[in-house]
Amino acid sequence: MGIPHEEQVFEKVVLELSVHNHPGVMSHVCGLFARRAFNVEGILCMPVDAGHESRIWLLVRNDARLAQMISQVEKLEDVIGVAQRGADRRVFEQLEAFFQ
């Protein structure tokens, strides 16, 4: 999804967002990436903490603008925290089988 980028190999990273769980949070997060022209390759979202919070995993490219993008995400009022994950959270790899 998003704007196709030039063919350049970037390391992929997973951003793990803790957010308040209410309708509209996904719009806030996805809209932010779209309007700042930052590609999101995969999205997962599930409620946690008895539904008070949600966890969003975003699969993104680790390009030069990632730090700027994280700063912008951290400004969203509904985002409680952002962590950058690498090989320790293989959520997308584990899901790949469902998309074959």
Added chain:
Amino acid sequence: MHSSGAQLIVRLLEQQGIRLVSGIPGGPALPLYDALAQSTQIRHVLARHEQGAGFIAQGMARVSGHAAVCLASSGPGATNLVTAIADAKLDSIPLVCITAQVPSAMIGTDAFQEVDTYGISIPITKHNWLVRDVRDLLTIIPEAFRIAESGRPGPVWIDIPKDVLTASIDVAVLPLPGLRRAAPELNLDLLRRAAELINAAKTPVLYLGGGVIAANAGAAVTALAEQAGLPATMTLMALGAMPVDHPLSLGMLGMHGARYTNYALEEADLLVVLGARFDDRAIGNADKFCPKAAIIHIDIDMAELGKIRRPDVAIQGDVAAAVEQLRSRVQANPRAQWCARVAELKRQHPLALPHVEDPCSHYGLVHAVAAELDDEAVIVTDVGQHQMWVAQAYPFRRSRQWLTSGGLGTMGFGLPASIGASLAQPERTVVCFSGDGSLKMNIQEMDTAVEEGVNVKVIVMDNQSLGLVHQQQDMFYGKRIFAADYKRHTNFQKIAEGFGMQVFDLDASPDPRATLRSALKAKGPCLVHCSIDVQQKVFPMVPPGAANTEMIGG
């Protein structure tokens, strides 16, 4: 205490200290308006278009620094507010925008005057809410003010379905009003590093942005400049932060900055960026801006640090607090050699103000108005050539003396923002410089101005064209003027008279300065009309995409 959602909103606004709101009612908003009518503390100003209501609130917020409130109904009421809210977002102006929505049960059915206000307002606000339960108002309303005023200020939007407005609620104790959060703590190691860079610099320049105004840091910044011999340039948003006739002032930088300003920046070995965001109109081609300068960037918004230019020292924090800390670490230094070089550049490449002695010319009219006023007046503009002429030529000396639409550049900003400024600070004279193109974009607010009797003097610089478009077509599109000139002359005097506004025409006056003086001294709103030669340009001009040193004209 038993009340409806609408009554609760009014009580929370009263408690928040809100005494003026602007807006336009409509179907789903009627419960809120009914509750507002009962308030003895809040005065409602009826705009003639919701965009006008949004800019009236902006005018209140820009002169006071506090969040102001605008109201509208659902559907077109909400969409008409969009431009004014987006404008507030780009200029970091605190607003609380409240709109009514169709009843909850009808949301998603394409009901009459239903629009996805929540979805529309996401990209143009700091935060927004669709209130789903009347009890949520107790947290959302104070939170809205807290978010609007904390950190980097900005607009927030609360969309409230009609059934939430009419629902009843028992409230034992009202929640506390929403207050500004404390700024993040300053990193003293980084401040020490910044002070070392300043102390070691030979040709440093301060680059001040709107954040200096928002942080009320003008005096502190001027004191720092004097202490360390730091010439300072201001963005469009920062004009007034340092008196423009201060010996260390370099005036406005960028696309229409003076030659000496942009040349001085080219020689800077250190740029101290305070509450500014490297906007393209200020810095031109980013790669060619201040090529020799190390950069210290101080801003309340973490996401601005490194967004355009990677700073050598980046400090998140309140600009006023950071500058106070810097002052205790920066050596006193008149930097005579650098200041002499800057003075030389000023002499060699001054801002050219052609025809300034003629009060019926573009620069002359700006100076003639300034000559009749003191620094207590508020100067507002619309957007276009007149805006740049005022920015270049008016002697701004006070923070919040100058209100203009910077980031979004919204034609139609001027008149309603002036009304809001005057409502918030009725003791001041408010002058709205406008153009014939801009004035037509919210001309209906003349009616509001007359009804409220605000002390707003609209000065229309009439060149019967969209002047800045005309200028660019003339300069960069082979003189092919298209869709930028109005074929018919508009009689602004008759329009103003139709709204009941006093009119002064400088074209017909044997003594334009005397006419101008009477207009500025007249009680209540008035229109001052002056024809301007369509061939006059805003110079110097940096062509879009060029380096700031590649100026044309001036």
